[in-house]
Every structure is written in C-alpha cells, then in structure tokens.
Amino acid sequence: MNPFLKPALVAFASVVLSAAQAASVTPGVTDREIVVGTISDLSGPIALLGVPVRDGMLMRFDEANAGGGVHGRRIRLVVEDSGYDPKRAVLAARKLVQRDQAFAFIADMGTPVVMASMPVIVDAGRLHLFPFSPHESTYLPLHPLKFQNFAPYQTYMEAATRHMVQAHDYRRSCLLYQDDDYGLEVMKGVEAALGKLGRPLVEKTSYKRGATDLSSQIARLRGADCDFVVLATVVRETVAAMSEARRIGWKADMLVTASGYSAQTHELGGAAVEGLYGVSVLPHPYAEGANRQLADWIQRYRTRFNADPNVWSVMGYTLADMFVRTAEAAGPQLTIDRFARTLEHMSFTRDYFGSPEYRFSPTDHLGNRYGRLAQIRNGKWELISDYLK
Amino acid sequence: MLAAAQVLISGVALGCVYGLVALSFVLIYKATETVSFMQGELLMTGAFGALGLHLGAGWPLGAAALAAVAGVALLGAVFERAALRRAVGRPHLVAVLLTFGLGLMLRGAVASVPAAAQETYRLPVAIDVVQLGPLTLAAGQLLVIGATVLIAVVLALFFRTTRVGLALRALSEDARIAALMGVPVARMHTLAWALGAGLAALAGLLLAPITFIHLNMGLIALKAFPAAVLGGLTSLPGALAAGIFLGVAEALAGLALPEGVKDVVPYVLLMLGLLLFPRGFGAGAAGAGR
Numbered sequence: 001m002n003p004f005l006k007p008a009l010v011a012f013a014s015v016v017l018s019a020a021q022a023a024s025v026t027p028g029v030t031d032r033e034i035v036v037g038t039i040s041d042l043s044g045p046i047a048l049l050g051v052p053v054r055d056g057m058l059m060r061f062d063e064a065n066a067g068g069g070v071h072g073r074r075i076r077l078v079v080e081d082s083g084y085d086p087k088r089a090v091l092a093a094r095k096l097v098q099r100d101q102a103f104a105f106i107a108d109m110g111t112p113v114v115m116a117s118m119p120v121i122v123d124a125g126r127l128h129l130f131p132f133s134p135h136e137s138t139y140l141p142l143h144p145l146k147f148q149n150f151a152p153y154q155t156y157m158e159a160a161t162r163h164m165v166q167a168h169d170y171r172r173s174c175l176l177y178q179d180d181d182y183g184l185e186v187m188k189g190v191e192a193a194l195g196k197l198g199r200p201l202v203e204k205t206s207y208k209r210g211a212t213d214l215s216s217q218i219a220r221l222r223g224a225d226c227d228f229v230v231l232a233t234v235v236r237e238t239v240a241a242m243s244e245a246r247r248i249g250w251k252a253d254m255l256v257t258a259s260g261y262s263a264q265t266h267e268l269g270g271a272a273v274e275g276l277y278g279v280s281v282l283p284h285p286y287a288e289g290a291n292r293q294l295a296d297w298i299q300r301y302r303t304r305f306n307a308d309p310n311v312w313s314v315m316g317y318t319l320a321d322m323f324v325r326t327a328e329a330a331g332p333q334l335t336i337d338r339f340a341r342t343l344e345h346m347s348f349t350r351d352y353f354g355s356p357e358y359r360f361s362p363t364d365h366l367g368n369r370y371g372r373l374a375q376i377r378n379g380k381w382e383l384i385s386d387y388l389k
Numbered sequence: 390m391l392a393a394a395q396v397l398i399s400g401v402a403l404g405c406v407y408g409l410v411a412l413s414f415v416l417i418y419k420a421t422e423t424v425s426f427m428q429g430e431l432l433m434t435g436a437f438g439a440l441g442l443h444l445g446a447g448w449p450l451g452a453a454a455l456a457a458v459a460g461v462a463l464l465g466a467v468f469e470r471a472a473l474r475r476a477v478g479r480p481h482l483v484a485v486l487l488t489f490g491l492g493l494m495l496r497g498a499v500a501s502v503p504a505a506a507q508e509t510y511r512l513p514v515a516i517d518v519v520q521l522g523p524l525t526l527a528a529g530q531l532l533v534i535g536a537t538v539l540i541a542v543v544l545a546l547f548f549r550t551t552r553v554g555l556a557l558r559a560l561s562e563d564a565r566i567a568a569l570m571g572v573p574v575a576r577m578h579t580l581a582w583a584l585g586a587g588l589a590a591l592a593g594l595l596l597a598p599i600t601f602i603h604l605n606m607g608l609i610a611l612k613a614f615p616a617a618v619l620g621g622l623t624s625l626p627g628a629l630a631a632g633i634f635l636g637v638a639e640a641l642a643g644l645a646l647p648e649g650v651k652d653v654v655p656y657v658l659l660m661l662g663l664l665l666f667p668r669g670f671g672a673g674a675a676g677a678g679r
C-alpha cells in the first residue's frame with residue numbers, strides 16, 4: 001500500500017465526519033454563544049435609521065449577556081453594512097450565512113435590501129426576523145422562517161386616513177407622494193379609506209426622491225382647494241412641504257406617514273411644522289415627561305452611545321428584546337425550528353415605551369397591524385389617539 | 390396667477406443653483422477639457438464644511454462660509470496638483486473616472502463623521518419670510534437670486550478685465566498658442582480647478598437655505614449637468630441661463646401640467662434645446678456662429 005494513502009484516507013474520513021457533525025448542530029449556536037446577523041445601512045441614504053437601530057439592539061443584547069446570557073449562551077450580533085445597495089446586501093447575506101453561521105437575521109434594513117437578501121437567507125434555512133421593510137412578502141405567504149413586526153404602509157394609512165377624515169369631516173382630501181413603491185403603497189391605503197367613506201381623492205401630486213423644492217406641488221394642492229393633505233414623504237420633504245404651505249399662508253391640515261414621525265421633523269421644521277399630524281407605530285422616547293423606567297433607559301442609552309435615543313433606537317431595542325425573550329422561552333435545546341415554533345405562540349404585552357401589543361400565531365406571522373395618531377404640539381410629538389383598530 | 394408668480398420665483402431661485410453648479414462644470418471644462426464628476430460632492434463638502442465650522446467650532450456664519458469656500462477651492466487645487474494633472478493628454482475617460490473616484494473619496498470622508506452621515510441640518514441663515522406686495526417670498530430664495538447675480542457680475546469682470554482672467558480665456562481658446570504667448574498653462578489649470586471647486590462649494594452654501602444640508606445634496610449636480618450641456622458646455626452665460634431655464638420649466642410644469650408629465654418636461658426641453666441650439670444657448674440659434 002502506498003505509504004501516503006493511509007494518512008490521506010484518515011484525514012479525508014475525519015473531514016467527512018466533522019462535516020456530518022456540523023450539519024447536525026444548529027448553525028450559529030454553540031454551548032457558549034448565539035450568532036445573530038443584521039444587514040443594516042450604516043453609510044447609505046438611510047444610515048440615520050440604521051445606526052440607532054443597531055445601537056438599540058446592541059444595548060439589549062449586552063444587557064442579556066451581562067445577565068449571564070440566554071441559557072448560558074452569549075448573544076453575538078454581527079453587523080454588516082449594505083449602504084442600501086441590494087448587491088452588497090446579497091454579499092453580506094452570504095457572508096453571514098456561510099462564514100459567521102448566523103442563527104437568525106434580525107432587523108435587516110430597507111425594502112430593496114430585504115427583497116434581494118431574503119431568498120438567500122431563507123434558502124439557507126435561517127430565520128428572517130422583523131425586517132425594516134413594510135412589504136407583504138416578508139410575512140406572506142406564511143413561511144416557517146419569516147416573521148414581521150411592521151405592517152405595510154397601506155394598512156396603517158388606511159386606518160389613519162379614515163379616522164382623520166371622519167373626525168374632522170374633511171371634504172377635499174389630497175395626497176402628496178414620493179414617486180416610488182413607498183408613495184404608491186400609501187396611495188392605495190388613502191384611496192381605500194376614502195372609498196369606504198364614499199369621498200373622492202380630490203388631487204394628488206408627486207415628487208421624485210431627493211427633490212429639493214416642493215413649491216409647485218404645494219401650489220397645485222392649494223389650487224385644488226384641499227382641506228386635508230396626506231404626505232407620503234420622509235423627513236426632509238415633510239418639512240419642505242409644511243414650510244412652503246405655511247410660508248404662502250395656506251393652513252390645510254396635513255398627516256404624514258410613520259416615515260415622517262421623527263424628532264428630526266420638528267427639530268428641522270420648527271414653527272412651520274406645528275400642528276402636523278403623524279402616524280406613530282412606537283412613540284418617540286422624549287426624556288421630558290418620561291416614566292421612571294423610560295427615563296432610566298434613556299439615561300443608560302445616553303451613557304453608552306453618547307447620543308440621544310430616538311424612535312429607531314427604541315425599535316432596535318424592542319426587536320432585540322423580542323429575540324431574547326423568545327430564545328429564553330425556547331429552552332436550552334435551541335434549534336431554528338424550535339425558536340420559530342416558540343415565537344408563533346409568543347405575545348409581547350405593552351411596555352414602558354408605549355409600544356403596541358405584538359402577538360404571533362401559527363397562522364399569522366405579522367406581529368402588529370396598528371398605528372396611532374400623533375400631532376406636533378409645542379415643538380414635540382404628542383400622541384392623540386390609542387392604536388387604531 | 391399669484392400662485393404662478395410664487396412658483397416662478399421658486400423656480401428661478403432653484404434654477405440659479407443649477408446655473409451655479411453648471412457654471413462650475415463649464416469653468417473646468419473650458420480650461421482643461423475635462424468633465425468633472427465630483428462637483429456634487431464638492432458642493433456637499435462645502436456645505437458641510439461651513440456647517441462644521443459654524444456649529445462645531447463656533448465660528449461666525451460669515452467666516453465659516455468664507456473659510457469653507459476657500460477650503461474647497463484649495464482642495465480643488467490640491468486635487469489638480471496631485472492627481473488630475475496626470476490625466477492631461479490621456480483619453481477623456483481617465484479624467485472622468487479620476488474625478489468620479491475623488492468624488493467617492495470625498496463622500497466617504499464626510500460620511501465617516503457620524504454626525505454628518507446620520508443627520509440633516511439647516512443653516513440658520515435667511516429663514517425669514519419677505520412680503521413683497523401680494524407675494525410671500527422666502528428670504529433664502531432672494532438671497533440665492535441676489536448672490537447669483539453678484540457672482541455673475543464678479544466672474545464677468547474677472548474674465549474681461551484681469552490678466553489672469555484673460556489668460557484663462559486664452560487658454561480655453563487654444564492652449565498651445567496661449568502657452569507660446571507666455572500663459573503659464575499648468576498654473577492656470579490649477580486655478581481653473583480651484584475656481585470650479587470653490588464655485589460648487591458656494592452653490593452648496595446657497596442651496597442650504599432652500600433645502601437642507603445632508604449627504605445626498607450633491608445629487609443636484611444631476612440636474613446641473615444637463616444645464617451645462619444645454620448651455621453649450623463652453624459658455625458661462627449660457628450655463629447660467631440654461632440652469633435658470635430648467636429650474637423655471639420644472640417648477641411651472643409641476644404646477645400646470647397633468648400629474649406624471651412634469652418629470653419628463655426638463656428632459657424634453659433639453660432635447661428640444663439641443664435640436665434647435667446644437668451648440669447650446671451660448672452660441673445662439675442653429676447655424677449661427679460658424
């Protein structure tokens with residue numbers, strides 16, 4: 001026998017054996033740690049959301065680890081930056097699946113990113129949890145690995161528009177929308193709400209993403225004599241639209257989607273955005289008037305990151321918290337399937353952040369469908385309704 | 390009617406910013422025959438520079454603005470000395486890719502400051518409202534229009550009356566003959582890049598009161614480039630006029646035309662303009678000139 005053959009055979013056999021062993025254990029889970037991946041945007045157009053979400057998650061996972069971990073396992077969050085670029089997102093997903101062996105993906109950020117990377121993740125058999133993409137395909141059709149916390153804009157905006165029009169008896173509702181999927185999604189919700197009330201959408205006008213000046217759009221809406229304008233805008237355009245309207249002395253009521261519900265809106269807009277209505281899916285954590293637990297949380301966040309938390313930090317913290325509690329409930333023998341089946345029976349009651357109740361079931365993987373109304377009063381968002389069913 | 394007048398003035402103000410960025414394209418192109426794809430990034434860097442000096446270091450706004458424009462102009466000169474100079478005489482693509490890469494580096498540098506990457510800012514300048522008869526105007530828009538007129542006058546004087554301005558013009562007519570006449574070509578190239586960069590930074594500062602300061606504000610260069618082309622790429626007054634024209638066309642189309650049509654209008658006008666004025670506004674109607 002060739003003297004080299006025997007060691008080679010032994011080596012080969014041991015490789016095969018260890019590969020078979022690796023396949024039988026849960027990826028990303030050892031006796032000492034659980035690896036969780038997230039594909040965020042830390043440098044691209046929505047980095048202003050990605051960074052606080054990451055920080056919120058880090059804070060919750062660190063707290064869990066400081067308390068001895070989940071059944072003795074530390075949670076390690078591996079963050080990849082996609083820069084909101086689907087190509088980089090796919091590479092990041094592969095890296096997290098293959099090299100880091102991520103047990104679950106949590107809070108992946110941005111619809112184009114999620115649409116590109118979700119198949120890679122789900123095909124590899126990993127959990128796809130609570131992405132920041134209000135797109136139906138993140139929870140429908142029902143899939144054993146996909147769970148979502150945020151409903152499509154359409155759902156929130158239908159309820160919010162219906163509620164506003166009924167409460168204020170607006171006759172001439174209008175829409176200013178971003179000319180992309182986000183804007184169209186909101187439009188569907190607004191049209192559905194007005195359809196149910198038997199009222200028309202009097203005027204609608206769009207802008208391109210990144211537009212700098214909305215004066216012609218506002219002049220057009222004013223020309224149509226709107227008394228209520230739904231804004232499918234993000235922060236900058238919300239401020240631009242309100243400033244332009246108030247500048248020319250037009251006082252129509254405006255309602256912005258959850259994308260405009262941000263402290264930046266009143267920080268940038270000042271007096272011009274006073275009275276703006278908004279849809280909130282989680283309250284902004286204002287230090288002033290906070291309950292004791294929240295004030296304590298804000299203090300911890302500030303100490304840790306040297307920045308004020310915002311609604312995105314709260315979301316990151318909440319999502320990480322849901323992960324930790326589900327992993328705890330799943331017991332010490334953690335597998336992907338056991339985690340998913342446990343999550344299907346979890347319900348998370350309302351907490352000190354003022355969050356809605358999140359509840360999953362074997363037939364429904366969307367945790368919450370309800371938003372609530374808020375209004376900017378005296379330079380900050382004030383909640384003016386409970387979650388609208 | 391009143392609405393149309395309001396929108397018209399907004400359009401003129403935004404068009405002035407398009408025009409200024411287009412000017413910076415043309416200034417560089419004329420002197421060096423290079424199309425710079427980093428003007429948007431220079432604009433953004435200028436605005437953030439002023440913001441950083443004002444809010445971060447506590448400088449008075451005027452000094453911060455001046456320093457930012459001067460700093461970006463210096464940056465343009467450094468880029469020319471260090472890198473762009475080496476692209477002269479090479480295929481056009483080399484310089485284009487070089488400017489593109491430098492732009493990416495600038496963007497990366499600004500984005501590496503967390504406060505810049507994550508937030509949107511407003512410069513505390515000209516945020517009041519001015520009542521002009523029945524019109525309500527934003528002071529920011531008037532500031533932009535006034536500053537643009539001023540810059541146009543200063544540039545015209547510079548190119549007509551100063552030795553350096555004349556030398557730059559000579560260079561853009563025929564670099565070889567200009568060199569034979571004793572124009573220091575290399576130094577003039579540095580100057581052209583510095584001027585182009587400084588002008589972009591200035592446009593960024595003027596854009597700040599109309600919109601906000603954020604990482605993607607340089608996207609406005611995408612609109613300014615058609616203006617530069619429409620103006621003929623070699624005519625400074627043409628670039629300015631084309632910028633204002635595009636701004637106004639865009640604003641009025643949004644007001645008057647059916648939903649969905651307005652976004653096409655600037656580009657239809659651009660094509661029409663190129664058909665009717667193939668050498669750009671600056672050269673007059675088709676066939677005129679040569």
